[in-house]
Amino acid sequence: MDVELLEPDRERLWSHVHELAEFAEPDSAGWTRRLFSEPYRASREWVRAHMRDAGLEVFTDPAGNIVGRCPGRLGGPPLVTGSHTDTVAGGGRFDGVVGALGAVEVVRRLRETGTELDHDLLVVDFLGEEANPHSGTCLGSQAATGVLTADHLDLRDGKGARLGDALQGFGIDPGGMLRPSWAVTPLHGYVELHIEQGPTLRRRDVGIGVVTAIVGIERLLATFVGRADHAGTRRMGDRKDALVAAAKTVLAVERIGCTGPEAAVATCGTLDVEPAAENVVPGRAVLAAEFRSDDREWLSGVQRRVAGEIGRLAAENGVEALLDWTSDNDVVPTAASVQDLTANAADELGLPWLAMPSAAGHDAAHLAARCPTGMIFVPSHDGRSHCPEEWTEPDEIATGVHLLAATLLRMDQRSSVDAEFS
Incomplete structure (x- = not known):
């Protein structure tokens, strides 16, 4: 099969991206479509209809993921591709959507060119990839792969x-x-197309990223308990100010992130204060932070370093610190075999590419425990994402979808993509 024939219909693909963007929460910035919202519910009906229109056999699995099946000639363990269509608050139009709708476009081109795969191809719109109010991310892929528990x-x-x-x-x-579903049965392989969400490809003037690993993520909820007092009568040296300890921790988290390896980052995202009045010394402050890196050694030492620093700052300010850690996911290398197939497909199409880690979490991190897994990145303008200014050019999206099709074709032609999962 000449992979040039699988080039997507760029105008159709671009139109579908913007049709989905119309489903948004009216009182929120950007293109907001959060888990459990009514616009997200309505958009999922649109996704189902969009898949059916492409000729897919569509079902919703027990985990709430929307799955479209394109039957192959021989059956056996299926190939899988897709992404997600929910967004963060104030999000953009491309994060997740490019991979989900790009996968449907691949199916359209397979049918329009009369191309049959040997393996079944499953196209998945995973439920709730973005962080939800109950904590955690990648809800649908965690459930489908058997990671989700009753405690969650x-x-x-x-x-x-x-x-x-x-x-x-x-x-x-x-x-x-x-309950077990399709993702805990043998799978031939998984590949996900996604916008980079960072500046590397744009700065290097390269159109394709072949992802080598997905960063590990450690999250911290730190509660500082001091003593509320009258802000006018309680002298500075006699205070137990929870907010001061928390504020110093924000700076400590930044220092730890800045002294890590190149891909390491550390972020404080929320800080809640009680009783939250300018004339009361804060008696309680709750800080949420996260740490990301593709360096397992650095990430494994984060808890010890942060806990030591917070303990010191809490003691200096006469407050108690309670730390609650959760691991979103460990560092996940992508399969070398899928990296090679993607790179070879890019070379065949004449596309310059760059091997690079993903600094963001993805559903692919959970599929990697079940089958050979890879990811393809396309550039993000100015490295912006999770904001209304998120932007990827239509030609860049189409190029990524073309490479996705070529990679899936190469994976399909292999009797086994990776010996580890044979």
């Missing part, structure tokens, strides 16, 4: 509502999230 369903949001109850209210059986 008992997680509560800031108002005390259970994740399991929120799922049920959204029309998803929480018990079904714990």
Whole structure:
């Protein structure tokens, strides 16, 4: 099969990206389509219809993922591709969407060119990849791959509502999230197209990234407990100010991130203060932070370094610090075999490419435990993402979809993509 024939219909693909963007929360910035929102619910009906229109056999799995099946000639373990269509608050139009709709466009081109794969091809729109109010990310891919547990369903949001109850209210059986599905059966391989969400490709003037690894993510919820006092009468040297300890921790987290390896980052995202009045010494402060790196050694030492620094700062300010750590995922290398197939396909299409890690988390990190997995990046303008200014050129998206098709074709032609999973 001449892979040039699988070049996508660029105008159709660009139109579909913008059709999906019309589903957005009206009172939020950007193109906001969060898990459990009504626009997200409505958009999923659009996605199902879009898949059916492409000729896919569509079903919703017990984990709430929308799955479209393109039958192959021989059957056997299926190839899988896709991404997600939910967004963060104030998000953009391309994060996740490029991979999900790009995969459907690949199926359209297979049918339009009369190309049959040997393996079934599953196109997946994973449920709730972005962080949700109940903590955690990649809800659909974690459930599909058997990582989600009953404890996850008992997680509560800031108002005390259970994740399991929120799922049920959204029309998803929480018990079904714990049952085995297609992703725990043998899979031939998985490849995901995504915008980079960072500046590397644009700065290097390269149009394709072949992802070598997905960063590990450690998250911290630090609660500082001091003593609330009258801000006018309590002298500075006699205070137990929870906010001061938390503020110094913000700077400590920044220092730790700046002294890490090149791809290491550390971020404080929220800081809640009680009683939150300018005439009261803060008696309690809750800080949320996260640490990311593709360097396992650095990431494994983060908890010890951060805990030591927070302990010192808490003691200096006369407050107590309670630390709650969660691991979103470990560092996940992509399969060398899929990297090679993608790079070879890029060379065949005449596309310059760069081997690079992903600094963001993805559903691919969970599929990697089940089958040979790879990722393809296309550039993000100015490295912007998770904001309304997120932008990738239509030609860049189309190039990524073309490479996705060529990579899937090469994977399909292999009797086994990776011996480790044979």
